[in-house]
Amino acid sequence: MEFQDVVRRRKMVRSFEDRAVSRELVEKLLANAQKAPSAGFSQAYAFLVFDGRDEVERFWSAADPERKGWRPKWPDIYNAPVVIVPCSEKDVALDRYARPDKGWTDRSESHWPVPYWDVDTAMATMLILLTAVDLGLGAIFFGLFHTKEIKEAFGIPERVTPLGAIAVGHPKPNDRPSPSIKTVGRRPAQQVVHRGHWGTRAG
Secondary structure: OOHHHHHHHOOEOOOEOOOOOOHHHHHHHHHHHOOOOOHHHOOOEEEEEEEOHHHHHHHHHHHOOOOOOOHHHOHHHHHOOEEEEEEEEHHHHHHHHOOHHHOOOOOOHHHOOOOHHHHHHHHHHHHHHHHHHHOOOEEEEEOOOOHHHHHHHHOOOOOEEEOOEEEEEOEOOOOOOOOHHHHHOOOOHHHHOEOOOOOOEOO
16 A cells, blocks of 8 residues: 555545454564654564454453443554553653663653653654554544553553553454544645744745
């Protein structure tokens, strides 16, 4: 698939068919995620993978035990046979930048204007979403609201941060787009692109 087609077709899929995704495709998703750029090539990201009905059910039992919130509106999201939890590992980045080639030897977070370990993990997440489209799959990234329970249930270390989760599977043909698209609409370039100075719009 051409890259522009991948970008054009990318959307958050909320309805999945109840069928497995091959291990080969799952490994391609993870391999591409590891090609994400990262500060100092620190690669301060990790992925907790739930593959197959039983493992995914374990994930949902911790992440959404009462099936409340928005997900009951799209019950077929629970059919997704794979869930990937992208996690940022701050200590990996701090350790990398304490090495002699980076100009400072302490691990202070004050050196960082933004938490690049989270930024890098988000980039890896986007690669998973794009790869899913390229492989003919569907995917959705969503937030986690029971982070403490998830970390306890699956042994995630204290200083590792789950940024959310990605459900992956075969999309149903009748998957509906998010109603937010109609409610909010896509912001035009004139509102989001500033040329050389904030407030200078595209001509």
